[in-house]
Amino acid sequence: MVFPGKRIKMDIRSIPRDRFLAAFFLTAFIFVLAILLNNYFNEIRLNRLNSIYNDARIDVMNAEVQYNILSENPCLALNFEPMTNELFELGGKLTTMEDRLGKDNEEVLNLKKYYSILEAKQWLFLKKASKECKINTKPILFFYSNEEDCKNCEQQGFVLSYIRKISKDVYVYSFDANLDTSAIRALKLTYNITDVPSLVVDDNTYMGFMDADDLFEILNMEEHE
C-alpha cells in the first residue's frame, strides 16, 4: 500500500448535488406544509372566534330586547350570566389570537374593535338594569395597552381575572386604550383616562396598578366574599 507524503487529491466523498437539492426541496416542502397547516388552523380559530362573537352579540341583544319587552316587570327574568361568560371567553381567545397572529393582524384588530363595542354595550345595559332592578353588580372598566409602555397591564389583567373568579358580582370590561374606536374614545374622555393601566369603578377613575387588596377595598369586598 502506498501512502502519500503530502495531501493529494484522492477520490473525495462528497454529497452529490442532486442529494443536496433533494434535501433542500424536502425541507422546503416540510416548511410549506407547516405554514399551510398553521394557516389552516388559524383560519379555523378565527372562524370560531367569529362564531363566538356572533353568539355574544345575540346574547346581548336578546337580553336588551327581553328587558324591553318585559316592560311591566323587566327584572323578573334578568340573568347576566350567559352573556358575560361568553364575552369573557371571547376576550381570552382574542388575547391568544393576538399572541399568535400579532397585534397588527387586521382580522384580529377588527374582531377586537367589535368586541370592545359589544363590551361597552353590555356594560351600559348592565349598569342600567342593575340600577333599575336593584341588583348588586360591580362592573369594572379596565383600560390597558399591550405596547411596551405598560409593564403592569398584564399583571393588572391577572389580578382582575382573580377578582372575577372570587366574586360573581364583579364584571370586568377590558379596553385596549390604543384601539381607535369612537366608543373607547368616548369612555376615555368621560373618565379622563390618560394613563394605563386604569380602572373605573362606580364612575371613579383609578390610575396605576392595583393589587387584590386595593381592589377589595374600592369594591367594598371582604377578601373571601
Place this chain on the structure above:
Amino acid sequence: MAFFLILAYIAAFFGIFSSSIFLLTFYENKERIANPKPKKLLKTSIIVPAFNEESRIRKTVESLLNLNYPKELIEIILVDDGSTDNTLNEMKEFSDKAIVLHKKNGGKASALNIGIEKSNGEIIVSLDADSFVDKNALINMMGYFENEKCVAVTPSMKIWKPKTILQRIQFVEFMFGIFLRKMSAFLGCINVTPGPFSAYRKSFFREHGGYDEKNLTEDIEVALRIQANNFEIENSPNAFSYTPGPSKFKPLFKQRVRWYLGFINNTLKYKYMFSRRYGTLGIFFLPSAFIFVGFAIFLTGYFINKIITNVYKGFIDLLSINFDLFKLLSFRFDTFYLTPNMVTIVTILSLIVTILAVYIARRISEDKERIALSFLLSTIFYPFLFSMWWLISFIYKLLDKDIKWNGVSWKKD
C-alpha cells in the same frame, strides 16, 4: 421576540435540512449497511491504555479474550499509565495472555503510542479500559480494510445497561450517534475515531506519526489527520463496544467539556479543512457542526431566559393576589387552545425526524433495549445539557482554562 422566532425557524430549517441529507443518504445506501465480508483476517494488536481502572480492567480484558477471532492473530497490549491504584496488579493477572506494560503517567495518547511501538499487528485497535466489546466486534470490522484507502474503522458504541436518568439520556444520544456515524461514513465525514474500539492500519501511524500526546481528544485529532490526508474512515454498525457512561452529573460534565473543547481545538488546528478539497466534511459537516451548536446555544439561552422571566412574572402575579392559588385552580378543556401553532408544528416535525433516525439506528444496531422512557427523558433534558456543555466549552476556550484528565494537565493543548 420576532428575532428569536426567525432564528428558531432558520435553525429548524437547517436542522431538518441536515437530517434530510442523512435520511436520504440512508435511503440511497440501505443495501450497503451490512459489513463487507473479509477475504483475509489481519493480525491485530489491541491496545488498552489504563489509568486507575482497577475495578473495570478485568471485564475489559475478558471481553477481548472472548473475541471471535483467531487467537494467533490477536495481540493484547495492556498499558498502565502510571496508575496510583491496583490497575497494574490486575493487568498482571493476564500476563500469560497479554503483554503488560507500565509507564510514568503521561496521558492516554502516550500510553497508546507506547503500545503501538511494541505492537506486531498490521491493524491497531484502541480500547478504553472502562469499555468492553461484543465478541464479533473485531471480525465485523475487518472487511472494510479490503479497501486500500480505508485507514480506520469505527465501532458502534452503546451505553451499557443505562440506569440513571443521565445514562438513559446518553443511551439515546449514543443510539442516535450510531445512525449519524454510519451515514457520516457514507458521506466521508467521520470526524472522530472513538477510544472504545476503533481500528487503524498501523502503517498510517508509521507514515503520519502516532497519537498527538498534547491533544485533549486524541481520537478527534487522529480522525481529522486521516481525513486531512484524504484517506477514508469507515464504520461498522454492528461492531459493538459498550461503555457504562458517567452516571453522575459532574463526571459527565467534565467528560463533555473535554470532548467539546477538544473538538474546538482540533477544528482550529485543521481549519484549512473547511474547504471543497475535503468534500462533504469540509463544506458541510464541519461548518454545520458549528452552526448547529451556535443555534442550539442561542435558542436554549432564549428558552431558559423565557422560563426564568415567566417564573418571575408568575411569582409577582401571585404576590399581587396574596398567593391565593386555590381560586385559580379552575380548568376548562377547550380545543381552541389545543390547535397547534407554527412553532409546535415545526417542533413536532423535527421530533418525527429524530424518532425516525433513532428507529433506523435501533434497527441497524439490532438493539433490543427498551427506549421509550429514555427517549422521553432525552427529548426533555438533552437540548439543555448539550447547549450548556457547549457554551461552557466555548467559555473554557476563551478563558484558556485548564482541564485535568487522567492525571494530566492539558492547558498547553
